[in-house]
Amino acid sequence: MRLAYDLHIHSALSACSDKDMTPNNIVNMSLLKELDIIAVTDHNSAENLEAVVKCSLGKDILVVPGMEIETMEEIHVVCLFPGLDEANKMQEIVYSNLPSLKNREDIFGRQIILNEYDDELGSIDRFLLTAVGIPIEEVYRTVLSLNGVMIPAHIDRNSYSILSNLGSIPQHFGFKYLEVSKKACIETLKKQYPEVGECSLIVSSDAHSLPNISERESFIDIDEKSAECVISKIRNG
Template sequence: MYYDLHIHSALSPCSDDTMTIHNIFNMAYIKGLDLIAITDHNSLKQQYYLEKVIQSPILEGKINFIHGVELQSIENIHMLAYFQRGIDLKPIQQWIEQHLIKQENDCQYYGHQYIFDVNDEIEDEEQYLLLNSLRLNIYEIVEAIHRFQGIIILAHVLAQKYGIYEVYHGIPEDLDYDGIEVTCLKEYHDLKKLCPNVKDEYVFINSDAHQLEDIQEPIYTIDEDKLKRLWSQRICKKSL
């Protein structure tokens, strides 16, 4: 399956206002992707409408999605949390809101934080700035996401801003993450030299798109069964 599992909708203040749900799915379909994830900063509020949108006559049976969110730890590290379709997202959203550092969003400075309905109409606008951190460190976030039956991918690990390597000068070996995200294969090879013990069974190369044209071309693939095994392994660990 061709994928892009790091796409921001207009709910993320740093994203373009044209990043509506339908626009994202349609562009991903036009580009030839099979699987996407909308991963807004510190919010799942755009996720509630995805199921109905994907059942539209144009998209039904042509593209799939998983639920996602990009979380920011107190150390300013970005982490992608993914959840399977059908999971109850409301307790996870409540957990995020409980720990988000609250600051009123200045839409003139940071950008709007629009929530769209199934018709791409603006239903609401998030009042708290979603670019802030959660009051939790990376270990606490990983533990919580696993408790919610999600998986954790370390986002853009070598980025100078918000990447885990920049903060820790490595990747802690005792951190129970599930995979890593890099921007290209060269970055992955660079990471392996810097961190030979990195957990790399699951390596994702995503676009981190904030504009429609930035959504990834059909270049990188992932095996659907392998992705399902990742969730199964995590659920089994949780039950032990």
């Protein structure tokens, strides 16, 4: 089946996001835009995933649990998991490797935890928008051990991408999919980095506000509408 997706969306837990990026608003906007599959991928945290999944129950949309991790090399990677348990296990590992920095709400904004009714449960004082003390190799292995998949995020950007920070895409990872921004010049990217042409490309929104969530324009072909099928497709090609 051919399904429309957006696999990179931030909730109000990400300090850089609008505070109206609540679980219900994200799910309902995604439905209005006729998306079939979404992933909420907050920076280094999975605190709002359960609420988003609960909001999706009974609605014609699949929520894949996710997280955008900033590796030790300051590379952003989108990590997707088959369930909340796996995402929460990854969160424990990430939290144990986060530097002890306090969030400056006056500069970066609040990191808000919400329930499925969009009620505010509190906020995270620890600064999430930073690199964790885990190298990309270890993030890759850990996500794989949790039956998830790691995707290099927005590889066309001049910062926080695997190309900008490593200068190439190490072949031993065996990536089948790479994420690019909506406005990426694909042909220029492929000329500069031939290895990009060997992979399929995911175009997600990296939305930090409701209007920026993707329209029904990017599609994935899978046998079943499930997180496991999405992960298997991205991992195996």
